[in-house]
Amino acid sequence: MDRRQQKTRDAIFKAFSKLIGQKRYANITVQEIIDEANIGRSTFYAHFETKDELLKALCTDIFSHVFSDELMSEKTHDFSGENYVLEAKLTHILHHLKDSEKNIAGILSSESGDLFMKYFKDYLTELFSKNFNEIKVNAPADFVLNHLVGSFAETVKWWVDNSMKYTPEQTARYYIEVSYN
C-alpha cells in the first residue's frame, strides 16, 4: 500500500477516534473529520464512501488486534467444568481494551456504541460458540448463547462507563461467577 494512502488512512482514523470521544457518532459530520484530519474533501471520499463505512473499518481494525487468531483458536475446551480457559480469554480481551491507544473507551461509551457493539458482539458470538461449556440449564442453546454474549458486552460497556474501576481479572472473574456458578 502506498505510504500516502496509509498516512491518510491513519489521519482519518485518528481524527475520527478523537471526535468520537467528544460527541455522539450521529452528530459527527464528515466535514469535522476532514478538518480534524487536515485532508482534502475528495480525499476522504476516495477512502470511505460513508461515515458508517469508516466506523466499520475502524472496528475491523481494532478487533483484528483484540480477537487474535490465538484467542479464537478452537482447541480450548475446558473439561474441568470451571471455565478457566474462557476466563483467561475474557481477561485478555479486557486488558486489550484497557491498554489500546485507539479510543475504544470513547467509542464504546458516549452513545456512539450502537454499531460498535454490533460488531463486537459478532466476534463475541464466535468466541462463545467455541467455548460453550454447556450450562446445565433448562433453556434453548440459542437463548443461552445470546445471553452469554449480550451480558458480557453489557458488562464491558458498564466497566468502561465506570472508569474501569475493577481490574480486568476481577471483572472477568465476576462475570464467570455470575454466569456459570
Add this chain to the structure above:
Amino acid sequence: MDRRQQKTRDAIFKAFSKLIGQKRYANITVQEIIDEANIGRSTFYAHFETKDELLKALCTDIFSHVFSDELMSEKTHDFSGENYVLEAKLTHILHHLKDSEKNIAGILSSESGDLFMKYFKDYLTELFSKNFNEIKVNAPADFVLNHLVGSFAETVKWWVDNSMKYTPEQTARYYIEVSYN
C-alpha cells in the same frame, strides 16, 4: 391540552413510529416526519426541538404504559427464593411489548435502539433494584445489578429480532433460569 395539539402530537408519533420501522433512526429526517405526518414545518418545531427530543418523548410515552405503577410497586419481595414475582413482572413486560400498537419492535431493532435501550434500562434498573433477591455470588452488588439489567435488555432485543419465537412466559422463564439457577 388543546385538541389541536393532541392531534398534531399523535400524528407526529404515528409518522415517526412508522418511519422508525422502515429505516435507521439516524437516517430519518425531520422533513420525512413532517411529510408523513402531513403537518407544517414550523408546527413540528413548536412541539419538539430536535429529533432526539421526539424519541425521548415517545419512549416516555411507551414506558409509562409498560412500567405501570402497579408493576413498579415496591412491596414485591419474594422470600421463596424462587423469584416467582419477578418472573411474573418480566412476563408482563414482554406481553406489553408484544401487543403494543406502537411499533416497539421496530424501534428496538432496525438499529434505532441506542437511545431506546438507554431509557429502557433506566426503568429496568429501578425494577431490578426493588426485586433484588440477593444472588449468592462472589461479586459486587453494582456489578450484579448491571448484569441482570443488561442481560434482560439484551434478551428482549434478541427476542424481538428473532420474531418473538418464544412466548413471553417461556422467555421470562428462560431468563430467570439462566440468571438465578
Add this chain to the structure above:
DNA sequence: ATCTTAGCGAACAAGGTGTTCAATAATAAA
C-alpha cells in the same frame, strides 16, 4: 527519468436545518 497514483482545493447542485412572520383557522371562555 518517467510513468503512475494520491492528494488538493475549488466549485457544484441538491437537500436538510432551524428560525421568523404575517395570515388563517380552531378552540376556549365570556
Add this chain to the structure above:
DNA sequence: TTTATTATTGAACACCTTGTTCGCTAAGAT
C-alpha cells in the same frame, strides 16, 4: 354568540452538510 386566545400554516430565510467532478500538483514506484 361574540370575543379573545392559541395552534397551525406556508413561504421565505441564511446556513450547513453532502457527495461528486475536474484540472493541477506532488509524492511514490519502476
